[in-house]
Amino acid sequence: xxxxxxxxxxxxxxxxxxxxxxxxxxxxxxxxxxxxxxxxxxxxxxxxxxxxxxxxxxxxxxxxxxxxxxxxxxxxxxxxxxxxxxxxxxxxxxxxxxxxxxxxxxxxxxxxxxxxxxxxxxxxxxxxxxxxxxxxxxxxxxxxxxxxxxxxxxxxxxxxxxxxxxxxxxxxxxxxxxxxxxxxxxxxxxxxx
Numbered sequence: 001x002x003x004x005x006x007x008x009x010x011x012x013x014x015x016x017x018x019x020x021x022x023x024x025x026x027x028x029x030x031x032x033x034x035x036x037x038x039x040x041x042x043x044x045x046x047x048x049x050x051x052x053x054x055x056x057x058x059x060x061x062x063x064x065x066x067x068x069x070x071x072x073x074x075x076x077x078x079x080x081x082x083x084x085x086x087x088x089x090x091x092x093x094x095x096x097x098x099x100x101x102x103x104x105x106x107x108x109x110x111x112x113x114x115x116x117x118x119x120x121x122x123x124x125x126x127x128x129x130x131x132x133x134x135x136x137x138x139x140x141x142x143x144x145x146x147x148x149x150x151x152x153x154x155x156x157x158x159x160x161x162x163x164x165x166x167x168x169x170x171x172x173x174x175x176x177x178x179x180x181x182x183x184x185x186x187x188x189x190x191x192x193x
Contacts, residue, residue, distance in 0.1 A: 006092040021071040041066030076102040125169040132162040
């Protein structure tokens with residue numbers, strides 16, 4: 001019985017947040033329904049109205065995803081009202097701040113062995129490497145333009161860091177592949193043949 005009551009409370013929170021975000025964007029229920037339809041979701045105005053007014057006792061994960069996309073907010077914003085409530089019941093009988101609950105939903109902090117952790121680390125390393133190479137490129141252009149010699153000591157140091165990060169990234173990719181996970185594409189930073 002507690003599970004059903006908790007589920008209804010979560011649905012009520014989602015309903016309140018859908019209304020809050022819809023009104024903040026100055027959308028009518030029909031406009032929100034139209035936005036959902038453009039995204040491929042079938043949520044007529046009556047369904048949205050029933051969700052918001054509590055006449056609909058549950059909201060599916062698929063509906064939360066479509067509504068969040070149509071409202072241009074992350075799905076967690078509809079489940080955990082960060083900034084609007086001091087506490088939420090994220091599991092039956094378990095409360096936390098909305099931010100802590102949203103972090104939990106998003107896998108933060110994530111255990112080292114989770115695929116989520118590995119792929120976040122991959123994204124971070126790739127971003128750092130690309131930023132460094134862009135910095136090297138911009139420095140080389142500036143040096144050439146003003147001094148006639150591309151790449152000074154700063155560019156060399158940045159290149160060394162980028163090369164070390166690239167080695168680290170490829171070791172991480174080996175670990176990801178070794179676990180049978182799908183490797184993200186890596187255009188321009190692939191390991192030389």
